[in-house]
Amino acid sequence: MNLLEYALLAGLFYGLYFALVGVGLNLIFGVMRIINLAHGDFLMLGAYGAFYLYHLLGWNPLWAIPIELVVFLLIGLPLYYLLVPRLQKSGDPEMLSFILFFGLSQVIEAAAVFVFSNNQRSIPASVFGGAPINIAGQVFPVSWIVSAAVGLAGIGLIYAYLYHSRPGRATRAIMAERSEAAATGISVNRISALAFGIGIAAAALAGIFSPFMIGAIEPSMGIGITVISFAIIVIGSLGNPIGTLLGGLIYGEALMLMQTYLASWSELLPYVLLILILLVRPTGLLERAVRSA
Amino acid sequence: MSPDTEPVLEVEDLHKHFGGLKALDGISFCIAPGEILGLAGPNGSGKTTCINAITGVFGLDSGAIRFAGKTINRLPTYRRVRLGINRSFQVPSPFLGLSVMENVTVASVYGGNKKRDPDHILEITGLAQIKDRLAGSLNSSQQKLLDLARALATDPRLLLVDEIGAGLNPNELARMTDQLRALAAQGIALLVVEHLMDFLDRVTDRIVVMDAGKELFSGQLYEAAEDPRVVEAFLGG
Amino acid sequence: MLRKLVLRVVLAAVATAVSLGAWASPSVIKIGTLYASSGYFSQASTRQYDGLKFWVRQINAKGGVYVKAFGKRIPVKLIAYNDQSSTMLAASLYNRLITQDRVHTLVADYGSVLTSVAVPLAQEHRIVLFDETGTSGKFFRPENRNRYIVLTGLPTSSQWPKVLAKFMHSKGIRRVAILYAANDWSGSQAKTLNQTLKQDGVDVVYFHSVPDSTTSYSTILHSIAEYKPEAVAEFGYSDNDIAFVQDYANSGLYFPMVFIPNPALHFEVVRKAVGNKALRYIYSYVAPPIIRYNREVTYGPTLNEFKAAYAKAGGKNVDLSTVAGFNTGLIIQKALATAPKFTQESIRDAIDKFSGKIFTLDGLFKVNRYGAQVGEFLPVGQVLPTKTGVALKAVFPSESAVAKAVYPAPRNK
């Protein structure tokens, strides 16, 4: 019983964090119908950013948050104009973007090997201070709680952006119907570029906490994280950033339960979940509810 | 009844819903060989859904579709095509990356009847001159003709024509009208879906008017124009 | 079939030419090897390559390696390609070394995975494979009837935990949990520990594998704690170990003994990743250079001499891989110096002759008929606090020990 409680609570923390891991991919997909296969690689870059800020300057990873949000937003905007509009003019943007971003992922990974070398890096979890925290009779590392809190805050901010800001509302209009949004005078390119930047910044933000939740940082970690993120957003429902929260929670809980009771098969989880959901409900679990809301 | 007047297609009490929407709600009609039946109705009244049901794009909730006396409800699309049902699309959908000739050849090879010579089909649809061009390079009225040619290459006994008049100029419209009449004269049954009444007027006498998945009216075209329910549906729709 | 026959004839002709050529002294001894500058094994592989390169430089400074068959020193030429940690590429490159570069001696890349593809190739082409760290038991099975492989460094991985099991027994540990990552190297250690402990009458209360790529161990640690083990042994690659120790340190859980293998292989990598605090009182194996063979050494430099010379030459961070690379050079050197003929068979027989009789900075060199290393063994060590931080020190068995094990580990470390 004790174990079950632990697994469920741990799953909650993981779920909140993994929602953040997936949300950027989903935002970009929702707005541009593009699968950013380099998603995990941006997360990896975010992780290295936090690592170097910590190891060279001694800065707490929390300081990396504002810095990386700005930096990655600034990386995302020009990247959008460089790649996306050209893609969307082509015959099959969804498929071609898939291949193109795979190429980008390879470039980022190779460049990361040059710059960061292959050595595994990590940030000691003790940076957030002392003793583990006791919640409901169970003990959890502080780093988990911080990561989960940042995850929740990140999703919250994206929600606020989408539902309570002018560019956010325009973003939702584009998600609903790109051509009609353009017809009503929304600057589709500008809003999409912004969404692209936010998506990448969200990945980097998740990267800051990856040493505590995902494991050692290394240049080749990206593709695996992309697949997990994809599973999460498909579970939550594609193109619906807020649905990612549900996807993350389901993934987190399932992972922790698997690790507790069937550890050796736990690696199969994202893949099996992904295939099942795609086959049974390709629109994701939340789709109906969100449509009627 | 003599074989000639026996309907080639009978649809009976079709029902289909998508989510909460009732797309087909008990529609019935039949068509005889060589007959042209108009299917009219406002946007969203279920006309195209009707065509999709007959060609087997999706299954029905209930109802029966009989083709040449045989119930075909459960047959997959390509089997229905090989039996002799075909259609043109509202938005023409040829194989853009294949040549005009290849477009027609696929259909004549797989469509069930090899006696239809692709060259002949291209001749009668007026596409013979451009048979080596890629379908993607044609203009939209040529694509419509190609769509029709692809359908004819399967040697259909029933042709479902979906909004083929839209976007054609008066000349092209006149030619299309002749073309459809000529097909009917060969004994092909035609179901012409159109929300433009004047185009229907030129090709057919008998029409069915649909609204919200139901039959609103069935009879002669000139009577329909005087039927208050039809007038209301069109104005209100 | 005809083509196959033709090919056979050609191959035979080539083989004859090579063995005839063996009687004429070559101008250089070509040693072929691979290394990985990128990918999974790059870290250890480059170190190992550095060690071998260092040996080549040293021996060439003396005018080359002494070849008994020709009664003179001949310079060594190292031909090395980068396999980027890909077995597929490695297979192609080993092939190239053997068939195009016609190397006289073949040295494998780091680890079992990158060595694996060289084993059948070397056997087919009848060239002795000097296997530095490919410790998988399946390379050395008697039924392979393979004489063309020699494991120069560590014993086969399944031998590693034998001393560990004795240590646990000696401390009166009754309940042990074993967790391992699903790969050949980790799995074979876990299997051996499990069997040895059971023979000693120790309860293995938990014996489970996790996927290779597992990097989150908190939940698993809690499941393990349910079984109340006195010792937990985790076997995995370094990223598994790093995540395991980090998660253990943050879990609030306590076990009297925790063992992981990687500090023995690359202590600094693990220490930098997890920090001193988390690593304190953790057990591992100890291997050179942490275990310093100086007095015992009968062939080549002592460990201290090696470290000094290596540092002087500008090398830094000597770890087990560096020593293994250098040691391979020493074994090749000894083999060439004693083989009466310059043929692969003669070299292999020479190795059997001096097997068990030389002690290098890597330990006692002793191989069995099928090339498996049986001389070296791995003592147990513990990470203990020092004035400047932490250090891994041998604690068992007593003849190797330089410090006393702190068992059980202090609770609030």
Add this chain to the structure above:
Amino acid sequence: MVVAITVLAYVFIPYGYNNQFLLFNMMMYMALAQGLNIIYGYTGYLPFGYVGFFGAGAYGSALVIIYLHWSPFPAVLLGGLAAVLVGMLLIPLFRLSGAYFSIANLAAAEALYYIIANPHLASVTQGPYGISLPQVYDPNAAYWTMLAILVFALILSGLMRRSRFGLALGAIRENPVSAEMAGVNVVRSRAIAWLLSAFIAGVSGAAFGWYISVFYPETVFSLSITVFAIVFVLFGGSGTLLGPLVGTLVLYGAYNYIGISTPQYFQLTYGLLIILLVLFLPSGLTSLLRKRGIDVP
């Protein structure tokens, strides 16, 4: 013609050039690129988990050699059948379109890898400990087997281009709904192309496993195998017979000659190449010829 030149090349090059494994790999990638071409070039579905068939083939044949003591030739065929079996299990994925299909297929390949590598199944698959086949080791025989597989793949791919079946696949790629309206049995045609494609990958994997005779799950399920095959097809031009051959020849050749001296630039170059291809030359090298009115087989 193309087939004849290829065969002659692989028959005679070994006499002048010794790195047989490089030639073997080249043949293997050419076969894989053709196999991928059959499903991607002719139907438009891009299987990102194509390596799953390769691994299934390698394991399928290795296991019957180990446990049932089959001789290698039937074992290679069985490897192909094992891949076909996996392909059949994955047919429901065709309900997904475009990128969803690709990702789901990748997930399926990864899942298969984790199942095979799982220590619980070590008594069947040898789990993470890998496979070793010293009893049948014979690289020359495996070499000729691979050549036969390549010829098979080339002939198949060539037939696809000329036959009515190839035309039907082309129609499906362009527009599945219209293809159905042309009387094409879309589901069955696509499944046949899919299983043929899986079979080629399966026998290639089996021949590869036989050739190297020692391998681990990660060797034969390595994502880079898919990536190479995709890049070779894209570079040469999908939907043609020549494109994947040229793509493999140029890029794999470059990989082995430039790549080995300065490998650190390689992943970078490959990545950039993919990006540039998609942006500027989405139909590959052969499309340059076609634009000039030269017919490419």
